[in-house]
Amino acid sequence: MAGARNGILMFKAGGPTWLELAQQGLSSTRRGYDLLAPKFDRTPFMTPPELVEQTLAVAGGLPVATALDVCCGTGVGLAALRPHVGRRLVGIDVSEPMLAQAGQRVRGPGVELIPGDALEMTFDREFDLAVSFGAFGHIPSCDEPEFARRVFRSLRPGGRFIFLSGSKPKRTSPVYWFARGYNAVTRVRNALRDPPFVMYYLTFLLPDVKYVLQGQGFSVSVVEDALEGYPGAAVVIATRPSG
Numbered sequence: 289m290a291g292a293r294n295g296i297l298m299f300k301a302g303g304p305t306w307l308e309l310a311q312q313g314l315s316s317t318r319r320g321y322d323l324l325a326p327k328f329d330r331t332p333f334m335t336p337p338e339l340v341e342q343t344l345a346v347a348g349g350l351p352v353a354t355a356l357d358v359c360c361g362t363g364v365g366l367a368a369l370r371p372h373v374g375r376r377l378v379g380i381d382v383s384e385p386m387l388a389q390a391g392q393r394v395r396g397p398g399v400e401l402i403p404g405d406a407l408e409m410t411f412d413r414e415f416d417l418a419v420s421f422g423a424f425g426h427i428p429s430c431d432e433p434e435f436a437r438r439v440f441r442s443l444r445p446g447g448r449f450i451f452l453s454g455s456k457p458k459r460t461s462p463v464y465w466f467a468r469g470y471n472a473v474t475r476v477r478n479a480l481r482d483p484p485f486v487m488y489y490l491t492f493l494l495p496d497v498k499y500v501l502q503g504q505g506f507s508v509s510v511v512e513d514a515l516e517g518y519p520g521a522a523v524v525i526a527t528r529p530s531g
Contacts (some may be wrong), residue, residue, distance in 0.1 A: 303330035313474075316483035317426060318382050321361075325385035328362050335361075335422040339452070339518060340368040343421075346514045346523045347450045352416035356380070356442055358406050359423030363390030369419065370394055378415070380404050407434055411442035418442055418449045424492035432492065436504040440528055449506065449526040453494050457520070464490075494522060501526045 304312070304327045312320035321328070328334060344350060350372040357365040360379030369377060378400045381387050387401045406420075406427070418439050427435050439449050457464040467489035478484040492500075498508045506526035515521045 300330040303327055313477065313485055314481065315485065317486045320485055321383040322385045325362070325383060325389050328386065328389065333422065335364050337364050337368060339515065339521075340365050340421055342515045342518075343450065343452055343523050344368055344372070344419075346511050347448070347525050349417070349448060354378075354415045355417040355419070356411065356415040358409070358418055358420040358439060359426065360390055360401075361386050361422065363393040365419050365421045366390055366394040366399070369417075370396075370399075373398070373417075376400070376415075378402060378411075380406065380409065382406075407431055407438060409438045409442060411438075413441070413444045415442050416444060416447050418447070420449075420451050424451075425487045425489055427491070428486060428488075429491065432497075432500045433503060436501050436506070436526075440504045440506060443528040445528055446530040447528050449501075449524075449528075451492075451524055452515075453492055453497055453510075453522050453524050454520045455494050455522075456490060494524075497524065505529070 304324060308323070308327070312324050315323060324331070351374055352372065353374045354376040355369050355373045355378070357363075357369065357377075357379045360366055360381050363379060366377060366379045376398050377394070379387065379390055379394075380402045381390070382403065382405050384403045387403060391401055406423075420439075443449065457467075459465075471488050471490065474485065474488060478486075494510065498510070501508050501524075505528065507529055508527075509525045511523040511525070513519065513521070514523050
């Protein structure tokens with residue numbers, strides 16, 4: 289989990305109060321992140337910049353001319369990509385306040401911040417590289433094939449989709465039980481209240497994610513235990529075949 293070590297969630301000074309987190313959780317997914325955006329980078333839900341930088345270093349293949357950050361949030365991934373992208377760097381996110389925060393972090397020629405749903409992207413062979421960090425919990429498992437199809441379509445032949453995954457934690461792990469408990473509470477909340485707040489842990493995990501990606505045409509390689517300080521993290525490199 290982003291921002292967590294050894295299963296312990298760590299909030300920074302000036303982060304949201306428990307009341308604000310409750311208000312977020314009782315809102316729709318989009319509205320919840322609209323409310324959280326000004327304080328998001330002071331929560332444990334932000335993907336640490338060093339984690340993104342390590343992922344890009346392990347995957348290699350930089351620099352590129354064009355890149356897309358799917359569900360870019362406040363722009364941590366965009367900031368890491370910025371020195372390695374020569375012509376066009378695009379971030380897309382459903383929350384405009386989150387994009388506004390990203391705009392404070394990353395700006396300049398060639399940078400585009402686009403409000404939109406990842407499941408409705410219409411990019412067509414436009415990018416050499418796509419990434420996504422910390423967003424897969426917002427994609428219901430039934431929509432994962434469509435998400436992969438949209439990313440595949442956005443890439444040029446030979447383009448790569450890079451992200452972090454891992455295997456399901458052991459049942460003896462505190463992380464496993466925290467995630468299961470959170471997911472159970474969220475399912476009950478969504479059964480009782482509309483619109484739903486879609487955020488679940490233990491999603492887009494190996495080996496299942498490989499089959500989802502391969503089903504949409506990707507070839508997939510995985511670098512396991514590659515990140516210092518993050519045991520079990522795996523860098524997934526999904527490539528749209530050149531043919």
